[in-house]
Amino acid sequence: GIQVEQSPPDLILQEGANSTLRCNFSDSVNNLQWFHQNPWGQLINLFYIPSGTKQNGRLSATTVATERYSLLYISSSQTTDSGVYFCAVERLRLGSARQLTFGSGTQLTVLP
Amino acid sequence: DARVTQTPRHKVTEMGQEVTMRCQPILGHNTVFWYRQTMMQGLELLAYFRNRAPLDDSGMPKDRFSAEMPDATLATLKIQPSEPRDSAVYFCASGFTDAPNYGYTFGSGTRLTVV
Numbered sequence: 001g002i003q004v005e006q007s008p009p010d011l012i013l014q015e016g017a018n019s020t021l022r023c024n025f026s027d028s029v030n031n032l033q034w035f036h037q038n039p040w041g042q043l044i045n046l047f048y049i050p051s052g053t054k055q056n057g058r059l060s061a062t063t064v065a066t067e068r069y070s071l072l073y074i075s076s077s078q079t080t081d082s083g084v085y086f087c088a089v090e091r092l093r094l095g096s097a098r099q100l101t102f103g104s105g106t107q108l109t110v111l112p
Numbered sequence: 113d114a115r116v117t118q119t120p121r122h123k124v125t126e127m128g129q130e131v132t133m134r135c136q137p138i139l140g141h142n143t144v145f146w147y148r149q150t151m152m153q154g155l156e157l158l159a160y161f162r163n164r165a166p167l168d169d170s171g172m173p174k175d176r177f178s179a180e181m182p183d184a185t186l187a188t189l190k191i192q193p194s195e196p197r198d199s200a201v202y203f204c205a206s207g208f209t210d211a212p213n214y215g216y217t218f219g220s221g222t223r224l225t226v227v
Contacts, residue, residue, distance in 0.1 A: 033215050041201055041221055048215030086155070098143065098209065099168070100216060102155040 002027045002091050006103035013077050013110050021072040021106045023087030031090035032063055033100065034072050038083045046072070046085075077110045084108070114138045118204050118219035125226055130192040133222045135204030136185055141217075142210060144187045146172075146179055147203040149221070155203070161187065162209065194226045 003026040013019055025032075034046040047054050051065040058077075063070040074081055084107050088100040117136040125131055137144050146158040159169040159179040169179055176195070181187045191198055201223050207216040 031215065035218070041223065043203060043218040043221070045215060045217055088155075098160060098162070099145070099157045100205075104154055 002029070002089060002101050004087055004089055004101055004103035006085075006087055006106050008106060009104065010107045011109070013108070015077060015079060015110055015112050017077050017110075018073070018075045019077060019108070021074070021085050021087075021108075023070040023072070023089075023103055025068050025070075025087075025089045027091055028065065028068070029089040030092045031100070032070055033088050034061055034070070035086040035088060036081075036083050037086060037105070043086070074108075077108075079110045079112050082108055082110050114217070116204055116206050116217050116219035118202075118222050120222060121220060122223045123225070125194055125224070127195055127226055128193045129226075130190065131194050131198075131224060131226075133189045133202050133204075133224070135187040135189075135206075135219060137187060137204070137206030138217060139185070141206035141208045143207045143216075144181060145205045145216065146187070146189050147205065147218075149201045149203060150199075158189070158202075191224075194224075196226045199224055199226050 005024045007022045032050045036044045047061040049061045049063045053062045058075045060073045084105040086105045087103045090100050119134045142163050144161040147155050149155045158172045161181045164181040178190045201221045203221045205216040205218045
């Protein structure tokens with residue numbers, strides 16, 4: 001199956017700093033999503049971004065599908081950004097069931 | 113905002129008891145997933161429904177787990193009998209996969225503890 005690798009595994013920032021999280025995947029994909037799992041365990045959908053660039057407030061994401069990676073940018077980080085950030089991908093194949101394959105996540109801690 | 117609703121949010125049960133988790137997908141979504149999250153394994157797919165039909169449950173221990181979708185507004189995941197190793201967070205997700213651009217929305221999860 002498709003492999004998803006995220007880096008770094010852990011990241012500690014001072015409030016106000018910027019960060020870049022990376023997601024590499026082993027095959028072409030039809031769907032790529034970034035999720036934030038907050039300290040209460042909720043999985044929040046940040047971006048649906050199989051290709052191109054999107055921005056939402058202080059967060060933006062870029063996927064370069066031909067090179068099989070995606071980046072999540074967090075600017076002016078806040079303590080509420082703390083949690084685990086997951087990249088998940090889906091590759092559609094005729095006759096195969098769908099599923100999102102998740103990376104192991106980046107644990108982000110933003111210090112006040 | 114439309115959301116996927118899961119109940120209960122937390123469940124503590126004794127080994128051997130039956131556990132039923134419920135999920136209300138977003139209205140109009142035709143695809144539903146059940147995922148399990150543990151520290152050791154991360155997020156694993158348990159079952160997948162499309163238009164209420166179970167299309168893949170290969171990730172599920174068949175002897176004790178069952179997943180059903182009795183109607184378009186309800187998906188259930190049942191464990192009988194439950195075991196301590198089933199302790200995990202169980203997520204339901206839904207999406208509309210007939211559209212060219214889609215994403216999946218996850219519920220808040222059910223945190224299951226089997227003692």
